[in-house]
Amino acid sequence: MKKLIVIALSASLLLGLTGCAQTDVVAKTAVTSFVSILDKNSDKIYEEEDGYAFTSPSELEAFHIGEDIAISFELAPFVEAGLDIALLPDYIEASDTTITIGMKNNEYESSENANEAFAELVANNRDAIGYHAALDHYGVALGNGNMFEWAKDTSTNDKDIVFVLNPQPFIDAGVDVNQVEGWVFAKVETMEDGKKVEVDKLLKPYDLN
Amino acid sequence: MHATMKIIGMTCAACSARIERVVAKVEGVESVSVNLATEILNCDFDENRISVDIVKQAVEKAGYQWAELVKKGAVDEDKIRKEKEIRTLWRKFTVSTIFVIPLLYIAMGTMISWINAPVPTVIEPMAYPLNFALIQILLVIPILIAGHRFYYVGFRAIWLRSPNMDSLIAIGTTAAIIYSGYATVQIALGQLAYVESLYFESAGVIITLILLGKSLEAVSKGRTSEAIKKLMGLAPKTAIVIKNDREYEIPIEEVVPDDIILVKPGGKIPVDGVVVEGTTAIDEAMLTGESIPVEKQAGDKVYAASLNKNGVIRFRATKVGSDTALAQIIKLVEDAQGSKAPIAQIADVVSGYFVPVVFVIAVLAFAAWMLSGQSLVFSLKIFIAILVIACPCALGLATPTAIMVGTGKGAENGILIKSGGALELTHKIQTIVFDKTGTITEGKPEVTDIVAYDGYERTKLLQMAASAEKGSEHPLADAIVKGAEREKIELLTGKEFEAIPGQGIKVRIENDLILIGNKKLMDEQKIESGYALNDANRLAGEGKTPMYIVVNHKLAGMIAVADVVKSNSARAIKKLTDMGIEVVMITGDNSRTADAIAAQVGIRRVLSEVLPQDKSNEVKKLQSEGKKVAMVGDGINDAPALAQADIGIAIGSGTDVAMESADIVLMHSDLMDVPTAILLSKHTIRNIRQNLFWAFAYNVTGIPVAAGILYLFGGPLLTPMFAAAAMSLSSVSVLSNALRLKRFKAQH
Incomplete structure (x- = not known):
């Protein structure tokens, strides 16, 4: 009987745990930390047709929040490094x-501002949001191994922000x-499919301070 | 006054050391010894000053429980208790394992890239870190419940200011749990970097490995006392008692002295007693080692656990319960296994100081690494690893387990070693003094030679001598009668029997006047015997006693009687000599007889014509030459010498007094057991030294490694989990080494 109680209790706790939004610390803190960055860099926020864009200090790169969740960056350095556009997927x-590079956010509804748009992004695409302990970064997975990260x-x-390709x-x-x-070509430790893996990435970090 | 009791709740050498310390402080306690392996306390105290209850209170004050040693039914109770303990430990280990595998998988699989272990997104550390922490808490709770005893005992010991092995485990894992709990709270507060500072799995794995170690230890401990179990298992559980001409089968515990007990063929004798009806042959090999069944009839003694071969007998119970010969043997072995060898004192002294010193080292190492600029997490890992690896249980088990297996192995071979001290000292023996009669020789004179004169036949001479001696009570006469009986010679009826003190006998058989006696008798009776003098001298020179046989005033022959040498005596003495041990024979016989026997068995140093009361002085003289002396004897007259010798070895077929005075009893009465006992002692002491070496070496090397010495020079760091695995392995390796003694082979 005692064993059954322990098993039942553990099972219900586990179920509660997995379903409980209260334990989703990453979702909460990811929003607050990014909103904090947006607030401090409001001059880099641009309203777009289907959302908002947050640009890097050089304004050569941008993180798009809205119907598209994506990053965009300058073509020229890649062409100079040998890119044949026709061969890109x-x-x-x-x-x-x-x-x-990015993905569609089909559940996006218009937002009042970039902060709301980002909160909506997290709510609708929770599995795309992660935490990178080694750098103390949050990140949005844009699919196919591309990401946008920002410092907690x-x-x-x-x-403070990193464009990851x-x-x-x-x-x-x-x-x-x-x-x-x-851009920096480097090996980065990251989580993929629930596994910690070390992969090659092209990185473009910025210090916002 | 002596008290013995079972101690419950000990986990390591520090526990037994604490109990000894606390009980020794009680005024009136003269000596106290606690054996970790047998969990038995032996205490001598002044009964005029304190009672046994005061000793029991002291045990409780030390933080442990006591229990009476129950002899009746002890076989099953002990077995049941031990099996229950093993079952409980295995169950706890199984529960821990069930939870620790997913815990380890979730905690480490996601953190180590090369493990390549996927987990559901909902508990991914980088996506849902709080879930990742909470699931680990859920999984570690059952493990902590399974290992709750470590916390109860460990913290209680700290409270009583006597930390033990469990204290180290409790503090180490609690530090890991508390820090991980703090990290979980930080994660909940948004400090997600703490996701890499969770050590729930360390605590879980440590507890699981310690439970595994304890389970294996319990199994091994059980195996070390198999000898006792085997002895206990010899006794039947019920007896058929005859009351009012009816048979009642009752538990053996209910048999009382004077009960009449029925034993059928194939049945075991339930208690000691005296046969009142029936005849049978009884196999007493368990007591005497003699494989040939002994014929029993009314008036003969029977012993508990011996096997009734063919007849139905009724006997009157004389000794029951703990008074039977079997119970006495069991007690001897138990006492020996529960006793401490002097070599154990090293481990005891070290263990007493060990745990507090380890605490200090752990705290100092923690502080040193913090001051050197390392993180709290790093320093905490060092702290935990030191506490976990430094458990002194291997040290505490090193000596008692080897003593248990060694004395148990001795008992299996019919060598009852009464104490650990005796087992330890035996290997140092340089000189062995053997009593002659009953030890080197059978102690029962036999007819060895018959010399016929004047045309008489050998058989006729033996018939006449035996027929004549039939009425005599002299031991030599008994040898002649038995000699004739052995050859199935029909004895004739003698008349006018007359014993001539100091000379011999005179008796009339049919129409012949027979004289049997010594040379003095020949001279007194003026019998011409000069021509037989050479034979008489030759026989005497061989250690035999020649007796002249005269028929009708004419010498007809000579019969010689002698105490024959045991079959294995010469071989045993050669073996001892080959081992570099000086062998001495001591006897009250004249030098001629003594030298003759000594020559037969290969002994060069003979102490002859020694009065019984002087035997112990001779032993003392040998000891004054700076030698460790063992005395081997069987008689009451040997008892003082057995007590005086550094090691007294009594022959099991000898007297109770001799066996009481001895340190070792040879049940088989085979002298080859003397070199076996010495070799067993050597093997056991070597095993103890190996155990102590590995236990000390393990701690001496393990603690600095755990403290990060290797890491300081660019080497690896010992994680708490590896520390736990190493600690458990050390105990298991010490026990396994002790169990190697089971392979010891007796010298035959």
């Missing part, structure tokens, strides 16, 4: 000046990843 969009605490972190499609499209100006 379909999910990577390249215009004359910009490359955009910008006052103590020198990489999966280098493989670019390598396949002729890019010499070590020659992309402004």
Whole structure:
């Protein structure tokens, strides 16, 4: 009987745990930390047709929040490093000046401001939000190994926002990843499919302070 | 006054050391010894000053429980208690394992990239860190419940200012749990970096491994006392008692002295007693080692646990319960297994100081790493690893387990070693003094030679001698009668029997006048015997007693009687000599007889014509030469020498007094058991030294490694989990080494 009680109690606690939004600390703190960044850098927020864009200090890169959840960045450094646009996969969009990588947020409804739009993004795409303990970063997984990350605490972190690319499609499209100006090719530890893995990434970090 | 009791709740050498300390402080206590392996306390105290209840109170004050040693039915109770303990530990270990596997998988699988272990998103540390922490709490709780005893005993011991092994486990894992709990709260508050500071799995794995170690230890401990179990298992559980001409089968505990007991063929004798009706042959191998069944009839003694082979007998119970010969043997072995060898004192002294010193080292190492700039998490891991790896249980088990197996192995081979001290000292023996009669020799004279003169036949001479001696009570006469009986010679009826003191006998058989006696008798009776003098001298020179046989005033022959040497005596003495041990024979016989026997068995140093009361002085003289002396004897007259010797070895077929005075009793009465006992002692002491070496070496090397010495020089860091595994392995390795003694082979 005692055993049954223990098993029942554990099972119900586990069920409660998995279903309880109260324990979702990442969702809560991811929103507050990013909103804090948005508030401190309001001059870098631009309203777009289907949402908002938050740009890097150089304004060469942007994180898009709205119907599209994506990052966009300058095309030129990649072309100079050997990119053949025709060889890029379909999910990577390249215009004359910009490359955009991301995913659709079909449940997006118009928001009053970027803060609300981001909160909506997290609510609708919770599984895309993660925490990166090694850098004390939160991140939005944009699919296919691409991400946008930001520091939980910008006052103590020198990489306040980071644009993260999966280098493989670019390598396949002729890019010499070590020659992309402004981007760093490095090995990064990350969670993929519930596993901690070390993978190659192309990174572009910014210190907002 | 002596008190013995079972102690409950000990986990390591620090526990037994604490009980000894607390009880020793009681005024009136003369000596106290607690054996961790047998969980038995032995205490001598002045009954005019304190009672046994005061000793019991002291045990309770030390934080432990006591229980009476129950002899009746002790077989099953002890077995049931031990089996229950093993079952409980295995159950707890199983529960822990069931929960620790997913705990370890979730905690470590997601953290170590090369493990490649996926987990559901909902408990991914980087997506849902609080869930990740909470699921670990859920999984660690049953493990903590399974290991709750470590916390209860460990913290209680700290409260009583006598920390033990459980205190180290309790503090170490509690530190891990508390810190992980703090990290969980921080995660809940949004400090997500703490997701990498959770150590619930360390606590869980430590508890699980310690439970595994304890389970294996309990199993091994059970195996060390198998000898006792085997002895106890010899006794039947019921007896058929005859009351009012009816048979009642009753439990053996209910048999009382003077009950008449029926034993059928194939049945075991339930208690000691005297046969009142029937004849049978009884196998007493368990008592005497003699494989040939002994014929029993009315008036003969029977012993508990011996096997009735063919007849139906009724006997009157004389000794029951703990008074039977079997119970006495069991008590001897139990006392020996419960006693402490002097070598154990090293471990006791070290264990007493060990745990507090380890606490200090752990705190100092923690502080040193913190001051060096390492993180709290790093320093905490060092602190936990030191506490966990430093458990002194291997140290506490090193000696008693080897003593238990050694004395048990001795008992299996019919060598009852009465104490751990005796087992330890035996290997140091340099000189062995053997009593002659009954030890080197059978102690029962036999006819060895018959010399015929004047045309007489050998058989006729034996018939006449035996027929004549039939009426005599002299031991030599008994040997002649038995000699004739052995050869199935029909004895004739003698008349006009006359014993001539100091000379012999005179008797008339049919029409012949027979004289049997010594040379003095020949001279007194003026019998011409000069021509037989050479034979007489030759026989005497061989240690035999020659007796002249005269028929009708004419010498017809000579019969010689002698105490024959046991079959294995010469081999045993050669073995001892080969082992570098000096062998001495001591006897009250004249030097001629003594030298003759000594020559037969290969003994060079003979102490002859020694009066019984002087035997102990001779032993003392040998000891004054700076030698460790063992005395082997069987008679009452040997008892003082057995007590005087560094090691007294009594022959099991000898007297109770001799066995009481001895340190070792040889049940088989086979002298080859003397070299066996010495070799067993050597093996056991070597085993103890190996155990102590590994236990000390393990702690001496383990603690600095856990403290991060290797890490300081670029080497690896010992995690708390590996510390727990190493600690458990150390205890198991010490026990396994002790169990190797079971492979010891007796010298035959």
